[in-house]
Amino acid sequence: MTELGKVESELIKALAYNQVFLYPLHKDELQDWVPEDCRSEIFAALQRLSVQGLVDFDGEFCALEDLEANLPRRLKGNKRARLMLSEGEHYFKLISSFPFVRGVFLSGSISKQFIDDDGDIDYFIITARDRLWLCRTLLVLYKKIVLLNNRKFFCVNYFVTENALEIQEKNRFTATEIRTLLPVYNPVLWKDFLTKNDWVLEYGAVRRVNAGAFIAEEKSKKIKSFLENLLGGSLGLKLDHFFQKMTVKRWSSKFSDFSEEDMELTLKSTRTVSKHHPSNFQRKVLKRLADIIAKFETDKNVKLANV
Numbered sequence: 001m002t003e004l005g006k007v008e009s010e011l012i013k014a015l016a017y018n019q020v021f022l023y024p025l026h027k028d029e030l031q032d033w034v035p036e037d038c039r040s041e042i043f044a045a046l047q048r049l050s051v052q053g054l055v056d057f058d059g060e061f062c063a064l065e066d067l068e069a070n071l072p073r074r075l076k077g078n079k080r081a082r083l084m085l086s087e088g089e090h091y092f093k094l095i096s097s098f099p100f101v102r103g104v105f106l107s108g109s110i111s112k113q114f115i116d117d118d119g120d121i122d123y124f125i126i127t128a129r130d131r132l133w134l135c136r137t138l139l140v141l142y143k144k145i146v147l148l149n150n151r152k153f154f155c156v157n158y159f160v161t162e163n164a165l166e167i168q169e170k171n172r173f174t175a176t177e178i179r180t181l182l183p184v185y186n187p188v189l190w191k192d193f194l195t196k197n198d199w200v201l202e203y204g205a206v207r208r209v210n211a212g213a214f215i216a217e218e219k220s221k222k223i224k225s226f227l228e229n230l231l232g233g234s235l236g237l238k239l240d241h242f243f244q245k246m247t248v249k250r251w252s253s254k255f256s257d258f259s260e261e262d263m264e265l266t267l268k269s270t271r272t273v274s275k276h277h278p279s280n281f282q283r284k285v286l287k288r289l290a291d292i293i294a295k296f297e298t299d300k301n302v303k304l305a306n307v
Contacts, residue, residue, distance in 0.1 A: 003303045003304075007038045007042060009305040009306065010035060011045050011046060014204070017176065017289055018063070019064045021114075022070045022073065024070055024071050032205040033205075050062070061074075077109075081113045087153070092106075095125070100228060101135060102126045103190060104183075106121060107158065108120075111180045111207075120155045125139075125159045128162060132161050132240070132273075134236060134239050136247075136274055140156065164273065173282045181193075187214045247269065266278055266279075266280050
């Protein structure tokens with residue numbers, strides 16, 4: 001069994017992660033998916049692996065396998081994502097106008113510039129301290145009542161407060177989600193968030209975002225300011241605790257078959273964090289990633305470094 005070097009191994013791990021999503025990478029994207037000390041050698045490593053028949057590479061795009069089959073899907077999804085980003089700008093501004101919203105970042109597949117046929121736009125939202133559950137409830141009620149529970153442009157499933165920006169789950173999945181976030185409101189807070197989570201650089205580079213990618217702040221903040229003043233005292237705090245208790249009770253009943261570990265991972269509900277990921281997507285992705293790497297090592301008779 002041949003042991004691959006660090007650069008080759010990091011490249012394989014990057015391609016394996018994207019293979020989970022059947023998503024080929026362009027050669028120019030590779031540097032964003034490996035640690036900094038591997039970036040200068042990554043293209044040479046790609047060429048070596050291609051010559052050895054360990055990866056698929058057509059001169060532009062690369063994949064661990066099935067490049068020709070998956071590339072058309074990627075390109076179609078990229079085009080769909082561009083359209084949805086344009087169509088979704090109204091919703092980005094709308095969410096930013098809700099009381100106690102401090103930062104709005106796009107996550108999930110849209111942040112990777114890809115949307116599947118039935119895809120939606122996921123949001124990572126930062127709220128004011130002690131107002132997470134009040135803010136979340138207002139947004140969810142708007143989605144359910146005004147948007148008739150349509151999730152396409154309004155999937156608000158992850159919230160943290162501005163005083164607790166460090167993400168506790170540290171792995172390749174969360175690192176990828178954090179470093180590829182697409183900020184659409186409050187670039188200053190986005191940078192603070194990345195500073196608090198600089199551990200993600202172990203897995204790749206943070207997204208390079210042009211200043212024009214940030215939506216302009218609304219000129220009129222009168223309604224938002226009025227509601228924040230109204231709910232900024234003891235009334236707002238009581239409502240926040242009430243909505244947290246109500247939501248946790250509902251989730252505990254709805255997902256009564258979940259273990260305590262599953263609840264903590266997929267439906268985390270504290271004073272500073274709210275996650276609503278009942279499908280346990282993170283665990284599924286990491287399990288699939290491990291399976292892909294194991295199969296690759298067996299089929300190719302190689303061993304990755306530090307896996």
